[in-house]
Amino acid sequence: MSPRPAGRAYRKIARAQQEEETRRRITEAAVELHRTLGPANTRMTDVARRAGVSRMTVYNHFPREIDLLLACSAHWAARNPFPDPTRWDGIPDPAERLVTALKELYLWYQRNQQMLDNVFRDASNLPAVARILDDLWSPYMATLVRSLGRGWAARGAEAAERRAALRLVADFAAWQLLAATGLNPVRAAGLAARMVAGVS
Numbered sequence: 001m002s003p004r005p006a007g008r009a010y011r012k013i014a015r016a017q018q019e020e021e022t023r024r025r026i027t028e029a030a031v032e033l034h035r036t037l038g039p040a041n042t043r044m045t046d047v048a049r050r051a052g053v054s055r056m057t058v059y060n061h062f063p064r065e066i067d068l069l070l071a072c073s074a075h076w077a078a079r080n081p082f083p084d085p086t087r088w089d090g091i092p093d094p095a096e097r098l099v100t101a102l103k104e105l106y107l108w109y110q111r112n113q114q115m116l117d118n119v120f121r122d123a124s125n126l127p128a129v130a131r132i133l134d135d136l137w138s139p140y141m142a143t144l145v146r147s148l149g150r151g152w153a154a155r156g157a158e159a160a161e162r163r164a165a166l167r168l169v170a171d172f173a174a175w176q177l178l179a180a181t182g183l184n185p186v187r188a189a190g191l192a193a194r195m196v197a198g199v200s
Helices: 004-036 044-051 055-061 065-079 094-111 113-123 127-149 156-170 172-180 185-197
Strands: none
Touching: 004 044, 004 055, 004 065, 004 113, 044 055, 065 127, 094 113, 094 127, 094 156, 094 172, 094 185, 113 127, 113 172, 127 156, 156 172, 156 185, 172 185
């Protein structure tokens, strides 16, 4: 029996693995450039150079800007997952749940500040980045506010104000302002939680 079919199958598998490895290198190169320079300042030439491939190879894997941005977003999020609101659902007291969640969220912001700074800054200039934020960040924030809004003794206008306060303190920009005053994430979370608890 001729070994050629098996040889062809092996070469096909090896080629697919090589393509996947190239795609991974391109994605990781782009993620690092987005973290250090920001999406708006990252050029395909820079990505190609960092990944050790040609510019054409980058375009072969990612024909459109949005294709590379989506791959980068998925890659980065898999390695830096958002804090999971379901972990706090078992805390019955809403004030305790809030401070616990904000501590975790603010520590996550601190760890990922450089990337988040760049992405939020560039979203105003790059529609593709704004679209990804709308698709990922907005639903996450809505889920977060729902989780943290349960259990408060408030109705009507007061409940609406508390939801607004929760959305405010959960925002990356709010953490940035608190951090700029010199508060560490734990102290900032405690202060923000007390402000929300004071809404009446």
